[in-house]
Amino acid sequence: MNPDQIALLTLHGKAEALEPLARELGLSLVVDEGYDTDQLGTFTGETARAGTQVEAAARKARLACERNGTRYGLGSEGSFGPDPYLGSVPWGIEVVVWYDALLQVQVHAAHQGPEVCWRQQSVASVAEGVAFAQSVGFPAQGVVVGKPGEAVFNKNLRDADALRLALEQGLRHGPVWMETDLRAHRNPMRMQAIARAGVALGQRLAQRCPGCGARGFGPVRLLPGARCDCCGHPTSNAHAQLLECPGCGHTEVQKLRETVPASRCERCNP
Numbered sequence: 001m002n003p004d005q006i007a008l009l010t011l012h013g014k015a016e017a018l019e020p021l022a023r024e025l026g027l028s029l030v031v032d033e034g035y036d037t038d039q040l041g042t043f044t045g046e047t048a049r050a051g052t053q054v055e056a057a058a059r060k061a062r063l064a065c066e067r068n069g070t071r072y073g074l075g076s077e078g079s080f081g082p083d084p085y086l087g088s089v090p091w092g093i094e095v096v097v098w099y100d101a102l103l104q105v106q107v108h109a110a111h112q113g114p115e116v117c118w119r120q121q122s123v124a125s126v127a128e129g130v131a132f133a134q135s136v137g138f139p140a141q142g143v144v145v146g147k148p149g150e151a152v153f154n155k156n157l158r159d160a161d162a163l164r165l166a167l168e169q170g171l172r173h174g175p176v177w178m179e180t181d182l183r184a185h186r187n188p189m190r191m192q193a194i195a196r197a198g199v200a201l202g203q204r205l206a207q208r209c210p211g212c213g214a215r216g217f218g219p220v221r222l223l224p225g226a227r228c229d230c231c232g233h234p235t236s237n238a239h240a241q242l243l244e245c246p247g248c249g250h251t252e253v254q255k256l257r258e259t260v261p262a263s264r265c266e267r268c269n270p
């Protein structure tokens, strides 16, 4: 396997977002456009994704190595929905996985936030559909008209004429479902978010294990037990985090804080 290359499967132009990461790692990026990543899952529901988001991204990273004979692979996977706090704004989570086929280890990082173009709406007229498309920035931002299995289901509309035609056809059968295209090459905000996840992954990979020197040494979980600064009771708040090497399993505990205010104590402020 080639130790100087890192492979990426993408039908959706993700090389644009992840090329800087490859450069930072001193590797040349092999862009593999020959594998239909849509068979691993689509956003529009024709194919459901198997497993968690990290598992899905890791599968792509491993496949990229296998198909291209490289030591390293990258895989990316996004998920979208309402924000986890109030559920009132669209929220995107981008995960990027780095895989080392020689050591058979993986490291991942994520970027999440409200900067995502994820909107959907049912429209009852061509004017309403055109207004929706304009409001999300079509055609730079793609829109999908219809759902899988319906009379009209089109996610390859390139201009206003094609959009009108699809809406006219769909509206003959009643209201038409429209949503923003979440594929990276048709969603500029998503492309930026993938790039940010790539930056986070680069930072993680820059950390070397003090035991074996492998890349990706870093936090894997928080350790509860910070004491209340009023009553001294150990709370559920983290006092430290556990750092772990993805290669040899070496761990270290990094202290975060000794105490938390009484307002965060289960005993003083139940």
Ligand SMILES: [Zn+2]
Binding pocket: 209, 210, 211, 212, 213, 214, 245, 246, 247, 248, 249, 250
């Ligand atoms: Zn190690």
Ligand SMILES: [Zn+2]
Binding pocket: 228, 229, 230, 231, 232, 233, 262, 265, 266, 267, 268, 269
């Ligand atoms: Zn207390």
